[in-house]
Amino acid sequence: MAISKEAYNALESAVGANFISDDPAVCEGYRSGPGGYESGLGYERVMTTIPAVVILPRNTEEVQRIVKICNRYKVPYVPYSTGFYGPRSHCHVENELLVDLKRLNDYEIDEKHLYAVVGTGVIYSPFQQEAFNHGGYGIIGGGGAQASVIANLIGDGWSPLSHRVGLPHRRILGTELVLPDGEIVKMGSLAVGEDPFWGDGPGPDLRGLLRGFTGLRGCLGIVTKMAVKLLPFQPEKLEPTGIAPNTALALPPKRVKWINFQMPTKEAQVQGMVEIGHSEVAGAVTKVPLFWRAIAKAEDKEDFWDIWGKETEETIKNFHILRVLLIGFTSEEQMEYDEKVVNDIMAELGGISRPTKPSDESWLKNADSAGMWLMCGSYISVDYIIESLSQATKHGESYAEVKRKYTPPLMPDNGDPGWFQSFEMGHQGYSEFLIYWDQDEDTNGVDHFYLETSKMNIKERYYTSLLGPHQPMYLTGPKYGPNYHIFMLRVKDEFDPLWVCHPPVPLAHDEFVERAPWMKALKDWETPAEFPMPKW
Amino acid sequence: MANDRFDTPKKPVALDVTDLNNFVYDMSRCIKCKGCYWVEHTYMPGVRFSTRCPSNVWNDFDSYGAFGKMRIGTALAEGKLQWTPKLLEIIYADPLCGACDVGCKRNLDLEIELTLEAMRIKAVKEGAGPMPAHKKVAANISKEHNQFGAPHANRKKWITGDVKVADKAEVLYFPGCSASYRNPEIAQSTAKILNGSGTPFTVLAEDWCCGNTLYSVGMIDEARELAKRNVEAIKATGAKKVVTACAECYRMFKADYPKMLDIATADLGFEVVHILEYADEAIKKGSLKLTKPVEMRATYHDSCGVSRLCDPWTPWKGTRGWMGMVEPRLKRRRGRSGLYAQPRNILKAIPGVDYTEMIRIRENSFCCAAGRGTREAYPDLANSSAKHRLEEVREVGAEVLVSSCPWCKDNFSQAVKENGDKVKVMDISEVIAASMQA
Numbered sequence: 020m021a022i023s024k025e026a027y028n029a030l031e032s033a034v035g036a037n038f039i040s041d042d043p044a045v046c047e048g049y050r051s052g053p054g055g056y057e058s059g060l061g062y063e064r065v066m067t068t069i070p071a072v073v074i075l076p077r078n079t080e081e082v083q084r085i086v087k088i089c090n091r092y093k094v095p096y097v098p099y100s101t102g103f104y105g106p107r108s109h110c111h112v113e114n115e116l117l118v119d120l121k122r123l124n125d126y127e128i129d130e131k132h133l134y135a136v137v138g139t140g141v142i143y144s145p146f147q148q149e150a151f152n153h154g155g156y157g158i159i160g161g162g163g164a165q166a167s168v169i170a171n172l173i174g175d176g177w178s179p180l181s182h183r184v185g186l187p188h189r190r191i192l193g194t195e196l197v198l199p200d201g202e203i204v205k206m207g208s209l210a211v212g213e214d215p216f217w218g219d220g221p222g223p224d225l226r227g228l229l230r231g232f233t234g235l236r237g238c239l240g241i242v243t244k245m246a247v248k249l250l251p252f253q254p255e256k257l258e259p260t261g262i263a264p265n266t267a268l269a270l271p272p273k274r275v276k277w278i279n280f281q282m283p284t285k286e287a288q289v290q291g292m293v294e295i296g297h298s299e300v301a302g303a304v305t306k307v308p309l310f311w312r313a314i315a316k317a318e319d320k321e322d323f324w325d326i327w328g329k330e331t332e333e334t335i336k337n338f339h340i341l342r343v344l345l346i347g348f349t350s351e352e353q354m355e356y357d358e359k360v361v362n363d364i365m366a367e368l369g370g371i372s373r374p375t376k377p378s379d380e381s382w383l384k385n386a387d388s389a390g391m392w393l394m395c396g397s398y399i400s401v402d403y404i405i406e407s408l409s410q411a412t413k414h415g416e417s418y419a420e421v422k423r424k425y426t427p428p429l430m431p432d433n434g435d436p437g438w439f440q441s442f443e444m445g446h447q448g449y450s451e452f453l454i455y456w457d458q459d460e461d462t463n464g465v466d467h468f469y470l471e472t473s474k475m476n477i478k479e480r481y482y483t484s485l486l487g488p489h490q491p492m493y494l495t496g497p498k499y500g501p502n503y504h505i506f507m508l509r510v511k512d513e514f515d516p517l518w519v520c521h522p523p524v525p526l527a528h529d530e531f532v533e534r535a536p537w538m539k540a541l542k543d544w545e546t547p548a549e550f551p552m553p554k555w
Numbered sequence: 556m557a558n559d560r561f562d563t564p565k566k567p568v569a570l571d572v573t574d575l576n577n578f579v580y581d582m583s584r585c586i587k588c589k590g591c592y593w594v595e596h597t598y599m600p601g602v603r604f605s606t607r608c609p610s611n612v613w614n615d616f617d618s619y620g621a622f623g624k625m626r627i628g629t630a631l632a633e634g635k636l637q638w639t640p641k642l643l644e645i646i647y648a649d650p651l652c653g654a655c656d657v658g659c660k661r662n663l664d665l666e667i668e669l670t671l672e673a674m675r676i677k678a679v680k681e682g683a684g685p686m687p688a689h690k691k692v693a694a695n696i697s698k699e700h701n702q703f704g705a706p707h708a709n710r711k712k713w714i715t716g717d718v719k720v721a722d723k724a725e726v727l728y729f730p731g732c733s734a735s736y737r738n739p740e741i742a743q744s745t746a747k748i749l750n751g752s753g754t755p756f757t758v759l760a761e762d763w764c765c766g767n768t769l770y771s772v773g774m775i776d777e778a779r780e781l782a783k784r785n786v787e788a789i790k791a792t793g794a795k796k797v798v799t800a801c802a803e804c805y806r807m808f809k810a811d812y813p814k815m816l817d818i819a820t821a822d823l824g825f826e827v828v829h830i831l832e833y834a835d836e837a838i839k840k841g842s843l844k845l846t847k848p849v850e851m852r853a854t855y856h857d858s859c860g861v862s863r864l865c866d867p868w869t870p871w872k873g874t875r876g877w878m879g880m881v882e883p884r885l886k887r888r889r890g891r892s893g894l895y896a897q898p899r900n901i902l903k904a905i906p907g908v909d910y911t912e913m914i915r916i917r918e919n920s921f922c923c924a925a926g927r928g929t930r931e932a933y934p935d936l937a938n939s940s941a942k943h944r945l946e947e948v949r950e951v952g953a954e955v956l957v958s959s960c961p962w963c964k965d966n967f968s969q970a971v972k973e974n975g976d977k978v979k980v981m982d983i984s985e986v987i988a989a990s991m992q993a
Contacts, residue, residue, distance in 0.1 A: 039614070044642040045616050048623025054584040073617050096579050102587045122615060144599035164596035165588050208770065259598045262891055263918050264661045266597040295702045319664055319887060321880050385596035388587035389662040396584045396879045430878075441716060457878045459563050459585075 021114045022071050023162070026092035030074055030116070033084040034398060038075040043171070046070050049102070049109070049117050054392075056105030056400045059458030059518040060537045061466040063106035066527055070097075070110045070117035077122045079192060079195055079203065079243040085118060086241070087201035095555055098237035099522045100139045100167035104174070105399075107488060109234045112555035114524055120167075123243055128153050133249040134192055134214050139169045139242060146247075147384050151257065155199055155249035159182050161400070163388030169245045173235030174404070177449065178411040179303035179344065179382050182296065182441045184250055187224055188403070192246035193217045196229065199240050199515035207246070217247035219402050221394075228514070231507070231525075233484040238516055238524035253347050267378035268385070274347040274354060275302075277379065279362070280370035282339040287368040289412050290438075291341050291447075294364045296408075296445015300357035303344035303382065305440035308453070309335055310432060314390055315380065332433045344382070367550070395430050395455035398463075402472050403484050411448030412439050417454040421475050425468040426464075428454035458488040463537040470532070470541050491532050493546045508551060518553045526550050568881065569872035570669060572814070573775060575632050578670040580875055585625035590712045591655030592620050593917045604914045604947055607654040609924040609940040610769070618645050621655035621667050628674050638683035647673050647686050648936050650929040651771055652922035653863040657890040664887050668864070675773030686932040687770035692768045693777060700763040701732040710762050713739035717747040723728045724755040725795035727825075729785075729808075731801040733961035734762050741961050744988035745800040745830050751991050752843040754833075756798065756928070759788050767803040770811050771927035779815040786812060790824045800830040800984045802960030803926050808906030812890075813868040820867035829861050831959055834987050835897035838904050845990035848907030851979075854953035855898050855965070856944065857912065857920035858960035861926060863890030890918050898959060898983055911951050921947070924956075925966035941970035948978055955979045958985055 022041070031039050040046070051067040052058035060189070076082045096116040099108055110117055123138035130153045135391050136145060144164035150156050158180045160171040174189025184190070193207040193215020212221040218226070243316035270276060279366045282288040292304050310327060317323035343361055347354030365372070381387050391398045394450035404414050421530025422429055437452040452472075454464050473490045476483040477498045507525055511518070523530045529550060532538045599605060606612050618627060627645065630636040649671065656668035678684030685693075695704035714720060714733055728749065734742040749756045766781035771780045789797060799805050808827040813820045815919035820827070837843035866888035867904050873882050895917045902910045915921050924930070924940035945967065948956050956978055958964055967980040 040616060042639070044639060044640045044645055047636060048616060048620075048645075050626045050630075053583040053629060054625075059583075067709060073616060102622075103589070119615075120616065120697065124602075141602065142593065144593070145605045147953045148601045156856045163588065164599070165590065165593060223639055224813060261597075262893075262895065263595050263657055264889060266595060266661075271922075279718050318887075320878065321884055324878065324880060345824025374878075380597075387662065389586060389590055390587050392663055394878060423993035457563055459879075488942065536805055555992050 022094055022116065023092060026088060026094050027072060028470050029088045029092070029470050030072065033088060034074055034076050034081050040073065042073045047071060049073055049099070051106040052110035053458070053536070054060070054396070056106070056255060057104065058105050059147065059397050060462055061520045062508055062528070062531050065535050066111050066531050067106045067401070068111045068113060068115070070113070071114045073117045073119055075119045075122050079197065079261060080153060082118065082197045082241055083201050086197050090092060090200055090517060093517060093519060094366065095522050096425050098241040100170040101165065103116045103162065103169040104170065107524070107527070111524065117233050118241065118487050120241070122241070129216070130154065130300055134216060134246045135249060135420070136215055136244060136246045137168050138244055139167055141168050143168055143171065143386065144384055144480070151252060152251050154252060154254065156248060156252040156512060157249050158191070159285065159382065159384065159386040161386060161388060164385045167391065167518065168433055169242050170248060172245065172247065176352050177442070178386060179389060179440050181449070182301060182444065185443055189229065191226055192216060192248055193230070194229070194242060195244040197241045200518035206555060208422040228510070236488050236521060236524050238488065238511065238521040240520065251347050252349060257379070267380045268383060270377050270379055272377055272470040273351040274336060275379070276345045276354070276377065277375050278343050278345065279373040279375045280341045280343065280365050282341050283369040284341055285412070288339040289343050289408055291364060291370055292441040292448070293408050293445045295343065295361055295366070296441045297443055298360050299365065300360045301343050302346035303342075303440070304445070307340065307342060308438050309338045310394070310435060315392070320393055327394070330433055335433045335435050340373070360519060373426050391453065397456050397458045400451050401454050401469055402476070403449065405442060405484065406450070406482055408441060408448030411450040415439060415452055417475060418472065418479070419477055421471055422454065422468065425464045428456045428460040428462055428464045429468065440481065451532055466535065466538060470538065487526055491529045491544070492525060493529055494544045522555050523552055525548070526552055563877040564676050565874040567872070567878040568875045570666065570870070571872070572669050572673040572676055572894060575628065575673040578881060579629065579632050579665055580675055581621045581665040581667065581670050582629045582861060583881065584624040584663065586663070587622045588662070589622055590658040591622060591667060592731060594660070594915055595661055601916045604921070604950070607658065607919055607921050609652065609922050609936065610649040612943060613648065613936045613939055618980065619648065621659070621671070621840060624665070624671060624674070630738065631674065631677065631975045638678065638681065643678065643686065645955040646678060646861060647684065647772070647866060647928065648861070648933045648990060650842065650922050650924040650943055651927045652859040652921065652924070653890060657918045658862045660889040661889055663988055672773070675771070677773070677776050679773035679775070683884050685774060687986065688931040689768065689772040689774070689928050692928070692931055693896055694767065696764045696766070696781070699776045701736060702764050702768055703732060705736045711758070713742040715743065719750050720746070721755040722758045723793060724757040724792060726754055726756040726796045726798055727789055727792055728756045728758055729760070729765070729797050729799045729804055730762065730806040731961070733801060734964070735762060738964060738982070741800050741964070741982045741984050742857050742985035747779055747991065748834055748843065748984060749798065752837045755794065756821050757792060757794060759792065761788070762984070765804045765807040767807050767926070768931070770807065770815065775815060782812040782815050786816070786823060786934070794825055796826045796828060798833055800959070800982065802829070802858035803962060805829045806860035806864045809865050810868045817870050818868045827896060829959065829977055830984050831861060831894045831897040831901065835900050838901065844992070845905050847990045847992055849905050849986060849989050850907040851955045852909040852911060852953050852957040853902060853957050854911050854913050854948060854951055855902060856897065856923065856958040856963060857893070857917055858958050858963050859922050859988065861894060861921070861959050862893035862920060863918045865894070866890060866892040869904065893917065894959070900955065900959070901987060905986065908986075911953055913951055915947065923966045925962040925984050926960070930962070930966060937966050938970055938973070942974060943968045945970055945974060945976060945978065951977070953978065955981055957981050959983050
């Protein structure tokens with residue numbers, strides 16, 4: 020059913036004529052693909068479409084009005100902050116309304132209590148710079164400097180700085196959420212007053228509604244405002260230098276410093292992370308994939324492949340750089356102390372300090388996720404896990420094994436086991452596996468690989484974050500939780516009885532497997548004859 | 556790297572804007588990171604002044620940003636989208652300032668600027684473009700050889716008695732339409748700089764428009780004819796160096812003429828320099844002496860044509876294959892040849908000038924949106940962009956806003972007048988001339 024004129028008029032009255040459009044050219048600009056995160060793959064081709072109408076609210080009240088109108092007229096809608104997250108944040112059904120939240124860009128900082136209140140349209144790099152300007156810092160998630168702070172925090176929200184700052188749920192303070200039926204929920208201290216300084220509040224902690232495992236892609240409502248915790252930083256200025264594309268933040272050498280250590284083995288590399296964490300020093304401790312270094316060195320795509328072409332399974336297997344960020348939070352002396360502790364640990368483990376540029380290109384302000392597309396043009400992080408350090412680091416090796424079968428179309432990476440790092444002062448480990456391919460190849464193998472990783476996780480009993488809307492819930496749900504799928508669907512039915520909010524999420528990947536003929540061969544789990552949701 | 560397991564076929568491709576299909580790869584690899592929209596994150600100043608795309612600031616829908624236009628361009632290339640007034644607005648309400656291009660080339664090396672140009676050329680080829688205001692400009696150029704439709708006979712009225720023009724010289728000054736008819740003070744100041752530094756210069760006997768608007772709105776056939784005519788006319792004078800004080804003329808000569816003529820910038824037959832380059836060099840050599848104090852707190856606006864859009868052009872065609880790699884190797888134009896140091900050197904060399912930087916500078920500069928056919932067809936966009944930029948001027952506390960393009964000067968001056976601002980707008984040639992002893 021098309022969006023009726025009556026519904027359109029009601030929506031227009033909610034925001035004004037300048038902020039709503041059903042023009043085909045305007046709507047075409049909101050297509051998910053053909054490029055971008057996960058784009059060019061089956062999910063994007065089969066499951067996404069352009070919106071029938073796009074609307075740009077300015078504040079929570081307008082969002083609430085829109086959502087209520089959608090419920091009244093049974094108009095499916097999808098919340099959209101920047102569109103960077105690829106197909107899963109775009110329209111999935113015909114005649115859908117896309118709610119573009121970029122105009123919710125209000126920002127306030129409470130310097131005294133160190134938190135910032137952001138709207139959904141605020142992205143990370145200005146958020147971080149404002150924090151720097153006021154003596155604090157936050158985390159720019161791996162999603163990148165251009166990601167919406169709110170969208171990233173309710174999905175992922177971590178980076179190497181999570182070594183010290185911790186996981187995102189701790190940084191989500193008072194939050195405002197418009198539920199799928201238009202009711203406003205205020206979380207944390209906002210539930211009892213105007214001050215959003217604290218994340219907990221009366222009643223059950225509803226932050227699970229926002230995040231699930233790692234985000235629900237907006238299928239349980241729209242976050243319009245969030246207070247985000249900041250942490251005290253050091254006082255010296257980080258100075259931007261260079262002309263694009265060769266730009267970096269020059270670091271004050273006595274207060275902020277990256278050091279790369281060449282470790283003799285992977286075991287020493289992991290042990291180094293544990294020891295540094297348990298010594299409660301450093302601002303970040305991470306291992307980077309070798310191809311990230313090639314990206315950083317390369318002048319262009321062709322140069323990348325020249326550099327990467329020189330690597331072999333052997334060189335990759337023996338590449339054990341441990342990258343440590345030192346920050347003199349309280350004083351130069353404190354950083355000197357941290358460095359001595361790190362050097363002692365390295366001496367014991369056989370780590371050798373390598374020359375490292377006195378600058379930051381990647382994590383303090385410009386988390387450079389867009390650079391991941393340079394060499395192949397297509398990319399996703401196929402899985403990420405948060406585990407103990409010793410277990411998280413095994414995860415990547417298993418992935419690398421499964422990946423061999425699907426290369427091509429996946430990029431030849433000689434068994435690179437991905438990215439891992441310390442979280443929470445070494446008490447937790449993080450592993451993320453990234454894949455790349457050429458979308459002009461037959462990409463069915465990438466779709467297969469994505470699903471096979473779920474089966475691998477189930478078989479090996481690995482924890483995985485990518486559940487819910489990211490994988491078939493009827494495959495993963497019975498194995499995790501258990502019965503995560505039943506729980507999730509009950510929550511969805513309760514909060515969104517009409518399923519107007521981003522259908523068919525969270526059953527979208529299940530639906531994809533049903534619709535994509537090339538996925539049938541992999542389907543060896545049970546599903547109901549009909550999925551328990553309305554048809555759109 | 557052995558890639559024999561992969562079977563991506565090699566496809567012919569060229570940096571040829573007359574065929575949008577050459578840019579299908581670029582459009583299809585846009586990832587919506589919006590590096591085209593935001594100030595480069597390393598330089599991100601905070602929540603204020605965080606953007607660099609005038610079009611998408613003017614209209615918030617994604618379609619007005621380059622990331623939306625890449626999707627629209629894909630649909631156009633596939634024949635899935637019909638020309639409509641709204642589609643034309645999306646394509647033409649855009650100063651093609653290059654912010655998106657350098658932003659994308661920070662990470663992805665996609666040819667955004669060329670794609671946007673190719674979309675306009677396609678619009679014209681298919682009878683949908685350009686906009687009515689552009690057709691009027693084209694008619695003016697056809698009739699009077701300038702874009703305002705002013706009598707061609709007035710072309711050299713800027714040459715007053717104190718300006719010494721040689722019949723023949725190594726250096727040729729190309730003033731362009733704006734300085735010739737609307738901003739004679741820029742032409743006169745430029746002449747004063749050349750005269751004052753002991754550089755004999757000549758001008759064309761018959762100055763015609765550089766064709767900036769024609770090329771920019773997609774009228775490539777008409778623009779190419781002007782390019783051929785102007786290049787031949789300059790060659791006929793025997794001049795070895797063309798000086799301009801207009802950023803749009805400079806970009807045309809440096810990049811778009813070679814592009815249209817399918818030659819390298821180096822093969823034009825003469826060198827192209829902006830007065831910024833000339834004056835900076837002359838100051839360093841000591842032939843231009845800036846001794847008269849000019850008391851003012853000034854800031855500088857990087858005009859697009861002398862910054863991110865002026866990398867020299869080299870024709871390229873080849874193939875694209877596995878992982879999108881091209882052969883032969885392509886040296887991407889990333890805006891790194893911009894004249895970023897020169898204006899700052901000059902202003903800092905002038906006694907009395909208290910120089911302060913804007914917040915968004917160099918490749919992150921926020922375009923005033925006057926150029927490339929925008930002000931003619933979308934005056935509201937040009938006006939709002941100039942006013943947006945003036946907020947930044949006020950933020951840094953400057954009394955004088957200096958630029959290197961008459962289009963910027965006019966647009967800012969108009970916005971200042973409407974705002975009732977006390978900011979004075981000057982071209983850099985005027986500031987230099989003011990510091991020269993009479």
